[in-house]
Amino acid sequence: MNRRTKITVLGAALLLSTAAAPSATASDGERRTAAPRAAAEPKPREGAALTGTAKLHRVAGDDITFSFDAHLAAADKADPMKATGTFEWSHYLDGDGAWAKAKVDCLVTGGKVAVVSGIVTDSDLPGAKGTRVGVTVHDLGRHDRLGYSWATTEDLGPKDLPKCVSSAPFEKVKKGTGDFTVVPWQPDF
Structure with a gap:
């Protein structure tokens, strides 16, 4: 394998592993409940x-x-x-x-x-x-x-x-x- 191909494959592997890292640290249930909590409390409109x-x-x-x-x-x-x-x-x-x-x-x-x-x-x-x-x-x-x-x-x-x-x-x-x-x-x- 030539040098340019090795660098491209290594870079892609790093990107894929970085993208997958958050899913390894938080379960699907934790991610689903975090977002709605922040959006559930809208600021009340002034009178x-x-x-x-x-x-x-x-x-x-x-x-x-x-x-x-x-x-x-x-x-x-x-x-x-x-x-x-x-x-x-x-x-x-x-x-x-x-x-x-x-x-x-x-x-x-x-x-x-x-x-x-x-x-x-x-x-x-x-x-x-x-x-x-x-x-x-x-x-x-x-x-x-x-x-x-x-x-x-x-x-x-x-x-x-x-x-x-x-x-x-x-x-x-x-x-x-x-x-x-x-x-x-x-x-x-």
Whole structure:
């Protein structure tokens, strides 16, 4: 037998013995039960969620950013007021502006639309802390839209704004920045 043939036969023998090795170490019964155990426990789906960050499109060049990390646990899906998380936004033009962060107190989603509200916990805008605000997001892929409860007021609006109240999503997200994701709410009623 020539040298090239001997090397080929030896290589094939090594591959075959390596492939057969796992079957020698685990019985068929052990292999069959290992795989289903890992797949038997899928992660439960959230009751609802709104996540992501985007900048709004403004012709004047305003730098407006909204970020969301709002979740309703599967166990709480009957009560959207048990939602948790935060959302924040900032609005600057020519170096002037403000930012704020809110703690989520309600999240309702339907299809690709979410309405989230929360109490402002931190901000550099005078008088903003303690105010409830609401934001609406329409998750349209690359063309997301957004609205907010203070759209028709000069400030963040009334301190007695009800939970999960906002405006229609009238603002357009700046091209290339939208990555909002809405997990639809599916209550059991």
